[in-house]
Amino acid sequence: MRYFSAPVLVWILALLLPVVAVTSLGVGTIAISSAEILHSFSSAVIGSSGDAQTNSILFDIRLPRILLALLVGAVLASTGAVMQGLFRNPLADPSLIGVSGGASVGASLMIVSAGGFIQAGALTGLSLVAIGAFAGGFIATIVVYRVATSNLGTSVTTMLLAGIAMGALAGALNSLLSYFSDNEMLRQISVWQMGNLSGANWLKVAVMGAVSIWLLMRLPAQAKALNALLLGESEARHLGIDVQSVKRRLILLTALGVGVSVAVAGLVGFVGLVIPHIVRLIIGPDHRWLLPASALAGASLLIVADSIARVVVLPAELPTGILTALIGAPFFVVLLMHQRREI
Amino acid sequence: MAMIAENISLHLAGFDLLRNINLTIESGQVTAVVGPNGAGKSSLLKVLTGDIKPTDGRVLLNGRNISQWEMREKANLLAILPQHSELNFPFTASEVVGLGRIPHLTGYGKDQEITINALQLVDASYLQRRLYTQMSGGERQRVQLARVLAQIWSPSDLGQQFLVLDEPTSAFDLSHQQMILDIVRQFASRGVGVLMVLHDLNLAAKCADNLVVVNNGVIAAHGSPDKVLSEQLINEVFDVQAVIARHPVTDTPLVIT
Numbered sequence: 001m002r003y004f005s006a007p008v009l010v011w012i013l014a015l016l017l018p019v020v021a022v023t024s025l026g027v028g029t030i031a032i033s034s035a036e037i038l039h040s041f042s043s044a045v046i047g048s049s050g051d052a053q054t055n056s057i058l059f060d061i062r063l064p065r066i067l068l069a070l071l072v073g074a075v076l077a078s079t080g081a082v083m084q085g086l087f088r089n090p091l092a093d094p095s096l097i098g099v100s101g102g103a104s105v106g107a108s109l110m111i112v113s114a115g116g117f118i119q120a121g122a123l124t125g126l127s128l129v130a131i132g133a134f135a136g137g138f139i140a141t142i143v144v145y146r147v148a149t150s151n152l153g154t155s156v157t158t159m160l161l162a163g164i165a166m167g168a169l170a171g172a173l174n175s176l177l178s179y180f181s182d183n184e185m186l187r188q189i190s191v192w193q194m195g196n197l198s199g200a201n202w203l204k205v206a207v208m209g210a211v212s213i214w215l216l217m218r219l220p221a222q223a224k225a226l227n228a229l230l231l232g233e234s235e236a237r238h239l240g241i242d243v244q245s246v247k248r249r250l251i252l253l254t255a256l257g258v259g260v261s262v263a264v265a266g267l268v269g270f271v272g273l274v275i276p277h278i279v280r281l282i283i284g285p286d287h288r289w290l291l292p293a294s295a296l297a298g299a300s301l302l303i304v305a306d307s308i309a310r311v312v313v314l315p316a317e318l319p320t321g322i323l324t325a326l327i328g329a330p331f332f333v334v335l336l337m338h339q340r341r342e343i
Numbered sequence: 344m345a346m347i348a349e350n351i352s353l354h355l356a357g358f359d360l361l362r363n364i365n366l367t368i369e370s371g372q373v374t375a376v377v378g379p380n381g382a383g384k385s386s387l388l389k390v391l392t393g394d395i396k397p398t399d400g401r402v403l404l405n406g407r408n409i410s411q412w413e414m415r416e417k418a419n420l421l422a423i424l425p426q427h428s429e430l431n432f433p434f435t436a437s438e439v440v441g442l443g444r445i446p447h448l449t450g451y452g453k454d455q456e457i458t459i460n461a462l463q464l465v466d467a468s469y470l471q472r473r474l475y476t477q478m479s480g481g482e483r484q485r486v487q488l489a490r491v492l493a494q495i496w497s498p499s500d501l502g503q504q505f506l507v508l509d510e511p512t513s514a515f516d517l518s519h520q521q522m523i524l525d526i527v528r529q530f531a532s533r534g535v536g537v538l539m540v541l542h543d544l545n546l547a548a549k550c551a552d553n554l555v556v557v558n559n560g561v562i563a564a565h566g567s568p569d570k571v572l573s574e575q576l577i578n579e580v581f582d583v584q585a586v587i588a589r590h591p592v593t594d595t596p597l598v599i600t
Contacts, residue, residue: 231442235425235429239494240446242414280433
C-alpha cells in the first residue's frame with residue numbers, strides 16, 4: 001500500500017520547502033514579521049537601505065543559516081538514501097562507512113591540539129575544526145573502502161564490518177582526546193558532536209552549495225543502478241550495470257557530501273537514516289523519486305529543526321542535532337506503528 | 344550462433360568444482376542441467392553467465408568471449424533468473440518487472456506495455472500493484488521470472504538471445520510448473536536458447552531437447568532425454584534404484600523411483 005504517488009509527494013515537498021524557508025526567516029531571538037521581511041528584501045533588490053538591524057539579522061545571520069540547513073539537510077538525506085540502497089539495508093546511514101566517526105576524531109583532534117588557534121582560525125570562516133572534520137571523515141571512508149576492496153570487487157558486507165570497526169576506533173580515539181582535554185575543550189567537543197548550524201556564514205554556504213549542487217546533479221544518473229542493486233549485485237550486473245564503478249562513485253560522492261556537511265554543521269544525526277526511510281514508506285523504493293524526495297524532505301526537516309532550536313530555550317539556543325532527533329524520532333515511530341497495523 | 348563452453352575447468356579454494364566441460368547451448372533449444380546436490384550445476388551456470396571466470400577454458404556468447412561483451416549489450420542478449428532473490432525492498436510487482444527493462448532504451452510506454460504482458464504471461468497480473476515484500480514465495484518467483492522475460496522480451500539486433508533459469512520450478516505448484524515449461528518452449532520457438540537447472544527429472548524429460556547430467560564436476564551424460572535417461576545412469580549418479588517407463592500421453596521417458 002502506498003500513500004501517495006511519487007510525483008505528487010515530490011511536488012508537495014518542492015512547494016513546502018520555500019514556505020518553510022521563508023517562514024524560518026522570521027523565527028529567532030528577535031521575531032521579524034513577514035511585512036518587515038518583504039520590506040527588507042524589496043529594498044535590497046532596488047538598492048535602497050532598509051532598517052540596518054533587521055537587514056543584518058536577515059542577511060548576515062538567518063539567510064546563510066537557513067541556506068546551510070537546507071543544503072546540509074538535502075545532502076544528508078539523499079546520501080542516506082544512497083547508502084541504504086547500496087547496502088540493501090533500510091537501516092544503513094552515511095555513518096556506516098566511517099565518515100562521521102572519522103570526522104569527529106578530526107574535529108576533536110583540532111580542538112585539543114590547536115586549542116589556541118580555534119579562535120584565530122575562525123577568522124577565515126572555515127575553522128580548523130571544519131577542515132579537521134572533513135579530512136578525518138574522508139580519510140576514514142577511504143580506509144574502510146580499501147579494506148573492503150579486493151581484486152574481486154568491493155564487498156558491502158566487509159565494508160559494513162570495517163565501518164563498525166572504524167566507528168569503534170573513532171569512539172576510542174575520541175574518548176582518549178576528551179580525557180586529555182580541559183573543560184573548555186570538552187565543551188567544544190560535545191557541542192560540535194551535537195551538530196550545530198549557529199556558525200553559519202556565507203563562505204560555508206558557498207562551499208556547501210558548490211558541493212551539494214555537484215552531488216545532487218550527479219546522483220539522479222545513478223538512480224537506475226541503485227534500483228537494480230536492490231535485486232542483488234550479480235542481478236544488477238546481469239542487467240548491464242557496472243556494479244564496481246557505481247559503488248566507487250557513490251561511496252566517493254557520499255564521503256565528499258557528508259564530509260563537507262559534517263565540517264560545516266557538526267554531527268547532525270537522524271536525517272540521513274530516517275528521512276529516506278520515511279519517504280520510502282510513503283512512495284516506495286524507486287530511487288528516481290526517492291533521491292529527490294529525500295533531498296527535499298531532509299532540507300525542510302533541518303530548517304524546521306533549526307528554527308525551533310533558535311527559539312525553544314530563549315534567549316539561549318539548542319544545538320540543531322538534538323532537535324532533528326527530537327522531532328524525527330516520534331514521527332518515525334508513529335509511522336512504523338501505522339505501517340504495522342496495515343500489514 | 345550459440346553459447347559455447349570450451350573445455351572449462353574451475354578450481355576454487357583448492358577444490359576442483361568443474362573439470363573439462365564442453366557444452367553448447369543452441370539457440371531455439373531447451374537444455375536442462377540435472378545432477379545431485381553439489382555436483383557443480385550452479386558453478387557451471389555461474390561460469391557460463393560470466394559471473395565467475397573459469398580457471399581454464401573459455402565461454403563464447405555468439406562467437407565472442409563472454410568477458411569481452413560490453414555489459415549493457417550482454418544484458419540485451421542474456422537474462423538470468425537466480426535461484427534465490429535478495430530483494431527485500433517494497434517494490435510493486437510492476438516496478439520489479441520494469442527493472443528488467445533497464446538495459447533497453449525503448450522508452451516508458453513500450454516498457455510499460457512489456458511489463459504488463461510479461462506479468463500476464465506468468466499469471467501474475469493480479470499482483471501488479473502489490474508489494475513484493477508481501478508476496479508468497481511462488482508469487483515472488485513468478486514476478487522475478489517476468490522480470491527476466493521482460494529483459495529479452497523482443498529479439499535483439501545484437502544477436503541470438505539466451506535465457507538461463509536456476510531451478511525455476513522450486514517454489515511453484517503443479518499448474519505453475521506446467522506454465523513455466525510452456526513459457527520456456529514458447530521462447531525457444533522464437534529462437535531463444537534456454538538453459539535451466541532442474542531437479543525433477545520428469546519435468547526435464549518432458550520439456551528439454553537436451554539433457555546434461557552433471558556429476559562430480561564433469562558431464563556424466565549428454566544428449567536427448569530418451570538417450571540419456573537410463574536406470575544404470577540414475578543408479579550411478581543419484582545412487583537411486585529407478586525404473587524408466589514411458590509417459591502414456593507425451594511418450595517421454597518417465598522416471599519412477
